[in-house]
Amino acid sequence: MSGFRDNFVNNFIDDQRWRYIWDGLGVTLQVTFFALILGVILGFLLAVIRATYDKTGKLKVLNFISQLYITIIRGTPVVVQLLIIFFVIFGSVNISKIIVAILAFGFNSSAYVAEIVRSGIMSIDKGQFEAGRSLGFNYVQTMIYIILPQAFKNILPALGNEFIVLLKETSVSGYIALQDLTRGGDIIRSRTYNAFMPLIAVALIYLTMVLIFTKLVNMLERRLRNSEH
Amino acid sequence: MSTNQNTLFRVENLRKEFGKGFFALDGITEEFHKGEVVVIIGPSGSGKSTFLRSLNLLEIPTEGKIYFEGVDITDSKVDINIHRQKMGMVFQHFNLFPHMTILKNLCIAPMKLQNKSKEEAEENAMKLLKRVGLEGRANDFPSQLSGGQKQRIAIVRSLAMNPDVMLFDEPTSALDPEMVGEVLELMKDLAKDGMTMVVVTHEMGFAKEVANRILFIDKGQVIEQNQPKEFFENPQNSRLKEFLSKIL
Numbered sequence: 001m002s003g004f005r006d007n008f009v010n011n012f013i014d015d016q017r018w019r020y021i022w023d024g025l026g027v028t029l030q031v032t033f034f035a036l037i038l039g040v041i042l043g044f045l046l047a048v049i050r051a052t053y054d055k056t057g058k059l060k061v062l063n064f065i066s067q068l069y070i071t072i073i074r075g076t077p078v079v080v081q082l083l084i085i086f087f088v089i090f091g092s093v094n095i096s097k098i099i100v101a102i103l104a105f106g107f108n109s110s111a112y113v114a115e116i117v118r119s120g121i122m123s124i125d126k127g128q129f130e131a132g133r134s135l136g137f138n139y140v141q142t143m144i145y146i147i148l149p150q151a152f153k154n155i156l157p158a159l160g161n162e163f164i165v166l167l168k169e170t171s172v173s174g175y176i177a178l179q180d181l182t183r184g185g186d187i188i189r190s191r192t193y194n195a196f197m198p199l200i201a202v203a204l205i206y207l208t209m210v211l212i213f214t215k216l217v218n219m220l221e222r223r224l225r226n227s228e229h
Numbered sequence: 230m231s232t233n234q235n236t237l238f239r240v241e242n243l244r245k246e247f248g249k250g251f252f253a254l255d256g257i258t259e260e261f262h263k264g265e266v267v268v269i270i271g272p273s274g275s276g277k278s279t280f281l282r283s284l285n286l287l288e289i290p291t292e293g294k295i296y297f298e299g300v301d302i303t304d305s306k307v308d309i310n311i312h313r314q315k316m317g318m319v320f321q322h323f324n325l326f327p328h329m330t331i332l333k334n335l336c337i338a339p340m341k342l343q344n345k346s347k348e349e350a351e352e353n354a355m356k357l358l359k360r361v362g363l364e365g366r367a368n369d370f371p372s373q374l375s376g377g378q379k380q381r382i383a384i385v386r387s388l389a390m391n392p393d394v395m396l397f398d399e400p401t402s403a404l405d406p407e408m409v410g411e412v413l414e415l416m417k418d419l420a421k422d423g424m425t426m427v428v429v430t431h432e433m434g435f436a437k438e439v440a441n442r443i444l445f446i447d448k449g450q451v452i453e454q455n456q457p458k459e460f461f462e463n464p465q466n467s468r469l470k471e472f473l474s475k476i477l
Contacts, residue, residue: 131383135338
């Protein structure tokens with residue numbers, strides 16, 4: 001038991017090594033939060049473009065661009081995208097690694113969010129759309145007031161899932177030497193030559209965040225369901 | 230053809246092509262007047278619903294013109310959304326907004342499109358709900374209502390915009406038989422108040438009792454039209470005779 005205690009002190013207390021974990025957690029949360037916002041906004045936009053094309057045949061060019069974007073993003077690994085954004089796109093610019101990570105994970109997530117939202121829009125009965133239009137709402141108003149709120153409720157589980165994936169995917173931020181949670185744990189490992197403790201601690205923190213997040217999504221889902229019976 | 234003051238809709242040579250060479254509407258020219266109740270009947274696939282749905286451009290006609298209150302709404306420069314506010318539409322499957330309470334269903338369009346205040350819109354909505362005897366359901370959601378109740382709500386949702394005409398697309402076809410009556414009663418009530426109505430329906434009793442005029446549409450054309458009595462007692466066209474013999 002004293003071995004465990006010494007180990008713990010060595011890995012987390014000595015030299016304030018817990019700070020690698022703590023600061024890394026802050027970075028992970030920042031990147032996840034802003035990437036999520038970017039992914040959702042961009043994803044909804046892409047989805048509306050794609051769904052508009054599917055429904056009406058309009059926005060042909062924008063739809064083509066969106067489809068190309070989604071295909072490329074979904075067809076390549078997120079690590080490669082992260083490296084390209086860091087070393088190629090911003091290669092000669094001095095830019096914060098956090099912002100690079102936010103952009104990379106946000107763009108990546110947007111492609112998946114787009115397809116989730118599009119499927120949600122397409123799942124809403126055509127009659128809802130017609131009812132909105134027949135009252136005099138234009139296309140965008142019908143989307144905002146009538147279609148998207150219903151679609152959002154239907155896709156909430158899938159969106160929640162995507163956000164969990166996003167949170168965990170940010171663990172590859174270390175590839176551009178960004179000190180996120182995973183990298184923080186790994187730095188401790190390299191200092192103490194003890195892999196078990198820091199890495200298990202990191203894993204437990206991810207697990208806890210995912211559990212909390214799942215709980216929040218479930219609560220939101222239940223609330224939306226209650227408001228409809 | 231001159232449009233007189235009383236003409237609400239004038240339709241000229243309306244054609245709608247679905248796929249190559251199939252015309253769901255094949256040259257319809259027709260007028261509807263203020264205060265008129267016109268019932269449209271015809272076999273399934275005859276184009277009667279397509280015709281009704283093209284009146285507010287839910288179906289975009291391939292050829293022909295539609296004048297609503299003197300304005301050619303088939304002109305692409307016309308903002309159809311403004312004109313749709315004056316045309317209520319009632320659907321076979323109600324199409325209430327399931328994520329909103331009944332009250333919100335009635336208030337959203339007047340608030341967002343006519344800039345009514347919340348109080349004003351709700352006051353008007355409650356009046357309409359009282360009219361259909363559903364004021365107690367204001368805070369319920371559509372899924373808590375029966376089919377007949379839903380359709381009555383759908384009708385007053387359209388009325389909340391204070392339209393000049395109401396279009397009904399088989400409003401009782403999706404209802405259980407015992408609920409048809411309550412919806413037809415409300416429609417009769419509207420007709421009595423002078424609302425202009427264009428109704429696609431299979432309810433011949435309603436057509437006989439309420440319609441000023443009945444149109445028989447088949448293969449995308451108006452084959453015959455008349456006042457109800459003549460229409461049912463003295464049909465001329467053989468296809469209409471055959472149709473009536475099947476349903477009466």
